[in-house]
Amino acid sequence: MTQAGVAAARFGRAASRFPDLVFRSSSRALAWLTVAVLGLLGVLLFLNSREALEKFGLGFITGTTWDPIAGIYGALPFIVGTVLSSFIAVVIATPIGLLTAIFLAELAPRRVSIPLTFTIELLAAIPSVVFGLWGVFVLGPFLSGTVEKWIVDAFGWIPIFAGPPFGVGLFAAGVILTLMILPTIVAISRDVITAVPDSQREAMLALGATRWEMITKAVLPYARSGIIGAVILGLGRALGETMAVTMVIGNRPQVPSSIFDSSQTIASQIATTFNEASLGLQTSALIGLGLILLVITMTLNVIARLLVWRVAGAPEGH
Amino acid sequence: MAVALAQSSMAARLTGARVGRRRTAVDRSMRTIAMAAAFLCAAPLVAVLFFVAAKGLSALSLDLITKPPKALGIGGGAANAVVGTLQMVPLAALIAVPVGVLGAVYVGEFAGRRSARIIRFCADVLVGVPSILIGIFVFTFLVLPFKQFNAFAGAVALAVIMIPVVMRTTEESLHLVPNALREASLALGVPVWRTVLSVVLRTGMPGILTGAMLAFARAMGETAPLLFTALGSRVVNVGDFGRPMDALPLFIYVNARQPVDALNEQAWGAAFLLLLVVLVINVAVRARSWGRRIG
Numbered sequence: 040m041t042q043a044g045v046a047a048a049r050f051g052r053a054a055s056r057f058p059d060l061v062f063r064s065s066s067r068a069l070a071w072l073t074v075a076v077l078g079l080l081g082v083l084l085f086l087n088s089r090e091a092l093e094k095f096g097l098g099f100i101t102g103t104t105w106d107p108i109a110g111i112y113g114a115l116p117f118i119v120g121t122v123l124s125s126f127i128a129v130v131i132a133t134p135i136g137l138l139t140a141i142f143l144a145e146l147a148p149r150r151v152s153i154p155l156t157f158t159i160e161l162l163a164a165i166p167s168v169v170f171g172l173w174g175v176f177v178l179g180p181f182l183s184g185t186v187e188k189w190i191v192d193a194f195g196w197i198p199i200f201a202g203p204p205f206g207v208g209l210f211a212a213g214v215i216l217t218l219m220i221l222p223t224i225v226a227i228s229r230d231v232i233t234a235v236p237d238s239q240r241e242a243m244l245a246l247g248a249t250r251w252e253m254i255t256k257a258v259l260p261y262a263r264s265g266i267i268g269a270v271i272l273g274l275g276r277a278l279g280e281t282m283a284v285t286m287v288i289g290n291r292p293q294v295p296s297s298i299f300d301s302s303q304t305i306a307s308q309i310a311t312t313f314n315e316a317s318l319g320l321q322t323s324a325l326i327g328l329g330l331i332l333l334v335i336t337m338t339l340n341v342i343a344r345l346l347v348w349r350v351a352g353a354p355e356g357h
Numbered sequence: 358m359a360v361a362l363a364q365s366s367m368a369a370r371l372t373g374a375r376v377g378r379r380r381t382a383v384d385r386s387m388r389t390i391a392m393a394a395a396f397l398c399a400a401p402l403v404a405v406l407f408f409v410a411a412k413g414l415s416a417l418s419l420d421l422i423t424k425p426p427k428a429l430g431i432g433g434g435a436a437n438a439v440v441g442t443l444q445m446v447p448l449a450a451l452i453a454v455p456v457g458v459l460g461a462v463y464v465g466e467f468a469g470r471r472s473a474r475i476i477r478f479c480a481d482v483l484v485g486v487p488s489i490l491i492g493i494f495v496f497t498f499l500v501l502p503f504k505q506f507n508a509f510a511g512a513v514a515l516a517v518i519m520i521p522v523v524m525r526t527t528e529e530s531l532h533l534v535p536n537a538l539r540e541a542s543l544a545l546g547v548p549v550w551r552t553v554l555s556v557v558l559r560t561g562m563p564g565i566l567t568g569a570m571l572a573f574a575r576a577m578g579e580t581a582p583l584l585f586t587a588l589g590s591r592v593v594n595v596g597d598f599g600r601p602m603d604a605l606p607l608f609i610y611v612n613a614r615q616p617v618d619a620l621n622e623q624a625w626g627a628a629f630l631l632l633l634v635v636l637v638i639n640v641a642v643r644a645r646s647w648g649r650r651i652g
Contacts, residue, residue, distance in 0.1 A: 050466050050467055050539070050549050050553075056548060056549075058548060058550050059548055059549045059550050061550075062549070062550035062553070063463070063467055063549070063550075065459065066459040066460065066462045066463035066466075066467065067463045067467065067468070069455075069456045069459045069460045069463065070459070070460035070461075070463035070464055070468065070476050070524075071476065072456060072460065072520075073456075073460055073476060073479055073480050073483060073520060073521060073524065074475065074476055074479040076483065076517060076520070077479045077482060077483050077486075079494070080486065080490065080491070080494045083494055083497045083498065084490070084493065084494065084497075086497075087493075087497050087501075134394075135394045135397060135398060136398070138390060138391040138394035138395070139391070139394045139395040139397075139398045141391050142388075142391040142392050142394065142395040143395060146388055146391060146392065147392070147395070155395055155396075155398075155399055157643065158399040158402050159398055159399060159402075160639075160643060161402055161636065161639055161640070161643075162398075162399075162401060162402045164574060164575075164578075164635055164636065164639040165402070165405055165578075165632065165635070165636075166577070166578025166579070166580070166606055166631060166632070166635060167578065167579075167580065167581070167606075168578065168580045168606040168609045168610050168613075168628075169405065169409065169578070169609070169628045169631065169632055170405070171610070171613065172409075172609055172613045172624055172625065172628050173404075173405050173408055173409065175613060176408075176412075176613075176621070177404070177408050218401045221398055221401075225398060249380050249381060249383070249384035250384055250388065251383060251384040251387045251388060252380065252384070272485070275485050276485070278487070279485075279486070279487025279488070279489070279490070280487070281487065281488065281489040281580070281581040282580045282581055282606070282610060286610070286613060286614070306487060306489050306581070309489055309493070310489060310581060310584055313493070313584065313585055314584065314585060314588070326493055326497075329489070329490050329493050332487060332490060333486065333487075333490055336485060336486065336487055337482060337485070337486070339485075340481070340482050340485035341482065344478070344481055344482075
């Protein structure tokens with residue numbers, strides 16, 4: 040941190056000659072542009088959704104009807120679809136991702152961990168629309184014949200697991216999202232676990248612990264808030280993911296009753312209807328949906344960053 | 358790590374008793390499960406690659422790259438999309454790279470601690486903003502006032518996605534430039550701006566290029582920000598940024614949703630092209646930086 044303090048202002052105010060001042064102030068303007076873009080994003084979404092927000096007030100969030108013909112807009116079905124699909128993804132991805140991070144950081148020899156890390160990083164590079172294409176034509180049919188069928192056969196008597204499974208719907212969207220957030224969860228958890236000081240491990244081993252005990256009793260508690268941060272970052276990514284979800288969720292704007300139902304998320308509703316929407320109230324309502332999504336994802340992101348920084352140090356700590 | 362491993366197994370041997378055996382069993386099985394999870398994580402990449410290659414290769418033909426979709430009926434290729442991607446993504450990079458790099462120079466070289474933190478934080482948050490919202494954002498000031506979907510808005514939307522990525526990676530590579538280089542240059546009487554441009558940025562160039570290429574690859578695959586900006590188009594649009602333009606991801610999305618096998622096949626072909634380019638960029642860039650980290 041002290042080193043970062045020095046590095047933070049390398050040239051400081053040393054730049055005083057005219058060309059230096061021009062260079063400095065133009066780079067400053069461009070740096071603050073990023074901040075301005077973020078602020079402007081919020082302001083423009085708010086201004087352009089005011090018509091709908093003013094008309095419906097809080098009812099915009101709690102309303103269950105989305106009917107462009109009657110001019111009634113309630114966002115609840117999409118909020119539920121967004122939260123449920125992301126929830127499914129986090130439930131599946133967290134244990135797998137955490138175990139993977141543990142394996143990569145603590146257990147695997149370098150010649151295994153390096154190519155594996157590389158592969159998982161590449162998974163994050165696959166464009167969302169390619170995941171969607173694969174999801175519609177490969178994963179969906181596979182799921183409906185296997186995992187979804189098994190769940191319905193075993194737990195179908197519980198309403199939220201009721202069939203029939205089509206391979207399109209909330210569950211398929213959740214699985215696709217799992218694949219998309221795994222790299223995030225793995226990469227950040229691994230960094231956080233690596234940042235745990237070796238003295239923690241050595242102390243535990245010196246007490247006679249096995250490696251697994253060392254991991255669960257010394258490493259993970261130390262890294263806990265960072266791992267929670269990693270999961271929340273993954274959640275934030277899942278909530279806002281658009282294309283792949285749009286392609287596999289079934290696009291039906293109703294509050295789902297089973298995890299195999301077709302549904303619609305905020306992002307997928309915007310993606311599928313924004314261009315056909317009439318300007319005015321309908322567009323305003325869709326941008327209002329966007330504003331809700333922005334507030335949710337930004338809040339989660341801020342919380343997650345703070346949690347990760349607590350363990351791995353703020354990003355300037357090079 | 359190897360030392361730690363030896364220690365732990367020795368510890369396990371020393372405790373020896375029945376409890377010890379149970380603990381060793383738990384240890385061993387959990388380690389196996391962790392390994393299985395890690396390989397399970399890598400499996401989807403293999404599965405996606407396999408199917409995109411299998412289905413995409415058979416759909417690949419010269420027509421796919423050279424011909425636009427037929428005006429009427431089914432057939433033709435994805436030339437409109439290829440040409441569109443090749444225009445919008447470079448324009449986005451042209452906007453985003455200078456902004457991102459100079460922004461990072463300010464954060465890393467000039468800014469005080471507090472403003473550096475604020476800017477960094479906002480860049481991080483901007484990376485986390487869903488890309489579809491970037492699309493709406495650009496729509497409200499570059500499409501709505503003109504009542505015309507246009508490729509320029511598409512490029513701006515992609516640039517907004519690239520800027521924070523370029524900025525963060527550039528800043529990281531600036532951190533690695535030794536301070537002695539800056540001091541030496543200043544001591545020779547070189548002005549600060551020249552020092553930054555020809556000493557600091559040049560030394561950090563490999564890292565900056567890595568970041569720019571990764572951002573480029575990411576922008577190539579983005580669909581959501583283009584839906585309400587560039588919109589997509591069935592005709593080949595060369596150079597007219599005031600009109601709608603197609604892009605490979607848009608082409609894939611639109612064709613995948615048609616209930617026509619021939620169109621779905623074209624989507625696979627386009628997906629193959631897109632994934633090929635994106636992965637080649639990623640592998641090339643990452644392999645290099647991995648090589649440096651290991652070596």
